[in-house]
Each structure stands twice: as C-alpha cells, then as structure tokens.
Amino acid sequence: MSSDLTFACRCGSVSGTLLDVGPGQGDHVICHCTDCQDLTRHLDHADVLDAHGGSALYQSRCARLRLDTGLEQLACLHMTDKPTLRWYAACCGMPLFNTYANGKLPYITTQLAVCDPAKRESLVGPPLGHLFTEDGIGDTSALPKMSMAKLMRRFFPRMLRDLFSGDRRRCPLFDSETLQPIATPHRLTAEERQALRDA
Ligand SMILES: [Zn+2]
Ligand SMILES: [Zn+2]
Numbered sequence: 001m002s003s004d005l006t007f008a009c010r011c012g013s014v015s016g017t018l019l020d021v022g023p024g025q026g027d028h029v030i031c032h033c034t035d036c037q038d039l040t041r042h043l044d045h046a047d048v049l050d051a052h053g054g055s056a057l058y059q060s061r062c063a064r065l066r067l068d069t070g071l072e073q074l075a076c077l078h079m080t081d082k083p084t085l086r087w088y089a090a091c092c093g094m095p096l097f098n099t100y101a102n103g104k105l106p107y108i109t110t111q112l113a114v115c116d117p118a119k120r121e122s123l124v125g126p127p128l129g130h131l132f133t134e135d136g137i138g139d140t141s142a143l144p145k146m147s148m149a150k151l152m153r154r155f156f157p158r159m160l161r162d163l164f165s166g167d168r169r170r171c172p173l174f175d176s177e178t179l180q181p182i183a184t185p186h187r188l189t190a191e192e193r194q195a196l197r198d199a
Contacts, residue, residue, distance in 0.1 A: 005123050007114040009089030009096065010045075014070030018060065018110060023125035026060030027154050028112070029146060030127050032136035035079045038196045039086050042079070042188070043093040048113035053137035056112040057098070058124045059151070061158050062171035065097075065108050071182075074173070078187040085185055087173060102181065103174030106162035107155060128154075 003022050008015040036055045040046045049055060067074075075090040083101035088094060098109040112120050129146025130136075136143070162168045169176040 003123060005119055006116045007096070007110065009070070009073070009092050009094035009114060011089070011092040011094075013091040014067070014073050014089040014094075014096065016065065016067040016069075018058070018115070019064045019066060021058070021060070021064075021123045025064070026058050026124070026158075027151060028056070028058050028124040028127045029129060029131055029151060030054040030056055030143075031131045032134075032140065033132035034135045035082070035084065037135070037137075038079055038193075039095055041196055041199060042077075042192065043088055043095055045093055045095060048095065048111065051138070052133075052140050052143065053135070054130060055095075056127070057109045058112055058115075059107055059109040059155060061162055061167060062099070062103070062106040062108045062173075063162065063167035065110075065172055067172045071172075074183050076173075076181055076183050076185045078185055080188070080193075085181060087183075097173070099171075099173060099181075101185070103168055103171055103179030106159055106168040106171065108171065108173070 003020050005018045005021040032052060032054045037053045040048055073089050073091045074087060076085050076087045085099045085101050087097040089096060094114060095111050096114055130143040131146055133140040133143050133145055174181055
C-alpha cells in the first residue's frame with residue numbers, strides 16, 4: 001500500500017502529496033488552541049473544526065511535502081506576534097499547513113481536513129492526544145490530553161534529521177537558499193484580531 005497521502009484545497013486549485021506518511025513518520029494530534037480556532041474563523045472555514053473546536057493535524061518532516069498544482073495560490077499569515085506561520089489557499093481560503101516563521105526550524109503540520117478522506121485515517125493512525133483542551137469548546141474533560149512538551153520531544157529527532165540531512169532546504173514552502181517563506185506573510189492587524197473576538 002502506498003504511504004503517500006494526497007491533499008487539496010476546497011476548490012481544488014492547490015493540490016499536492018505528503019510522502020511517507022505513517023504513525024512512525026509523524027504525529028497526529030488534535031489542537032484546540034485559540035489561534036488554531038481563530039485561524040479557521042478568520043479564513044471562514046470553521047467547518048473544519050470538530051465539536052470541541054479541535055483541528056486535526058499531522059506534524060511531519062518538512063521535505064516530505066510535494067506541491068503538485070496551485071503554487072501561486074499559496075498565502076501565509078501570522079495570527080499573533082508568535083512565530084507560527086499559517087499557510088492557506090488564497091483561492092478558497094482553505095487552511096493547509098502550519099510551519100515555523102522560516103525554514104530554519106524545520107517542520108510541517110498539515111490540516112488533515114484537506115487530506116484524502118479515504119486514506120488519511122488509516123495512514124496517520126489514531127490521534128496521540130489533544131493539545132490545549134482548556135481552550136476548547138464545551139466540556140473537554142474527557143478528551144485524552146497531550147502536552148506540548150511531549151509533542152516537542154517527538155518532534156526533536158525529526159528536526160535533527162532535517163538539519164543534518166539537508167532536508168531543511170528541501171521544503172517547497174521556503175526558499176532553499178534564504179529559508180524565507182515563498183509568499184510574503186501577513187500579520188493580523190489589531191482590528192482583524194478584534195473582529196475575531198467580536199464574532
Ligand atoms: Zn493550535
Ligand atoms: Zn482553493
């Protein structure tokens with residue numbers, strides 16, 4: 001069975017493939033943090049959230065991403081002053097990936113909502129746990145929690161491999177020389193953030 005997982009934005013303009021997908025290759029988590037929730041609302045795609053405001057995410061190595069179509073539609077933003085960069089498809093506003101602000105700290109976190117529904121569950125396996133359940137919607141006390149520290153411990157060996165193998169320079173979202181994002185990031189303005197609070 002192929003371990004490649006295709007993805008596409010809602011309108012289909014942006015499409016690509018995650019290569020070598022499996023529970024041993026990356027981490028499937030559900031994030032309930034306010035920024036992940038706000039992202040989907042800002043992009044008008046809160047329908048990707050589960051009943052507790054969770055986003056299903058798969059974090060894996062940066063060079064395992066292949067973009068097949070719609071490169072020119074890729075856009076990115078920062079929700080806050082934090083470095084996390086949120087990539088989305090400008091054509092239809094679909095959230096796609098989270099990365100660090102530049103390619104120096106290599107990882108890619110993909111929204112499972114954009115991945116092939118027929119294959120995603122069998123390939124990424126069950127979620128390891130739920131992050132930031134305290135920010136979730138409704139009673140999240142029964143959700144199996146996962147700490148950010150645990151996720152970081154799992155991410156660390158993958159990051160080292162990306163650094164030492166040179167894969168850090170093989171992520172299509174970042175310039176291979178400068179490691180800067182291929183699209184100019186927008187940082188949400190105070191007014192845009194306030195609009196999310198008022199909604
Ligand atoms: Zn989050
Ligand atoms: Zn689209």
